[in-house]
Amino acid sequence: MDKVRFGKTEMMVTPMTFGTWGIGGAGWDANSDETRLDAIAAAVECGINFIDTAPAYNAGKAERYIGKALDDLGHGWREKVLIATKCANAFIDGQYVRTGKADLILRQCDESLKNLRTDHIDLLIVHWPDPVVPYEETFGALNRLKEEGAIRHIGVSNFNLEQLKHAMEVADVEALQVQFSMVDMDNLEVMQWAHEQDLGVMTYGSLGGGILTGRYRTIEKYEAMDSRNRFYPYFKEPMFSKVMKLLDVMQKIADARGVQLAEIAMNWSRQKPFVDTSIFGAQKRSRIESNAKCMDWELTAEEMLTLDEAIAKIL
Secondary structure (H helix, E strand, C coil), X not given: CCCEECHHHCCEECCEEEECHHHHCCCCCCCXXXXXXXXXXXXXXXXXXXXXXXXXXXXXXXXXXXXXXXXXXXXXXXXXXXXXXXXXXXXXXXXXXECCCHXXXXXHHHHHHHHHCCCCEEEEEECCCCCCCCHHHHHHHHHHHHHXXXXXXXXXXXXXXXXXXXXXXXXXXXXXXXXXXXXXXXXXXXXXXXXXXXXXXXXXXXXXXXXXXXXCCCCCCCCCCCHHHHCCCCXXXXXXXXXXXXXXHHHHHHHHHCCCHHHHHHHHHHCCCCCCEEXXXXXXXXXXXXXXXXXXXXXXXXXHHHXXXXXXXXX
């Protein structure tokens, strides 16, 4: 895959980043260890050089899968892959607990290094802003980790524009990660501003939790902690019916090109000028290999306009 400059970090990353929230297993479909490890191997074998994870993805389980998968691939694979993980958010007894306290951040970083089987983290991201703990404490811990060489770059996730500006006053923040997809453009302002400041911009939820793949055509019931029930609003009304109309528009383009809906969704996101890389999650080799095909082509300006007009009708 071709690579793009990830803002002022100067890291060269693929426009697709492999996300491992689902790989962790909490709140998603159950798969065997072998299937999850093979999915990570498939992503890097397809040429994806950026992996996103977090300690909160089932209490470090996703990180441990990544560490083992890269080890199993053999010598040299860790050097070919850039890893972004997070801090300030923990998964404890089935609940997500946010805290920007320095001692937790330092401990999480140490645990992440062990889980990932590496001596450094390329990008450490504050997972969610903590409205209680002062930014000086939170980012002071990240500054210390950077000085010690445990991390290379500092980023933030789920920060609004005001919070991002505050964070940049106390640390050299170089990356922003927020949710962005054809069904969620709430973070447009902060993304465009971050791009103008030369921050690396990475988006998550590129496939809308999976609904933009076209696999979900009827409303289903999910457990309370399932992410399709708890986190994403698209799997229930009134959003579900609106998204189905968008899928009809996407399907016409997909049929004309002979591609999958997921490729449409991924290309729409990565082709936005303020997006450097788009995170997609998948837990099986076949889906990863299929999604990666989007890198072989691009949507035309006319197709982008058609999709934008369809999106404007539902958001």
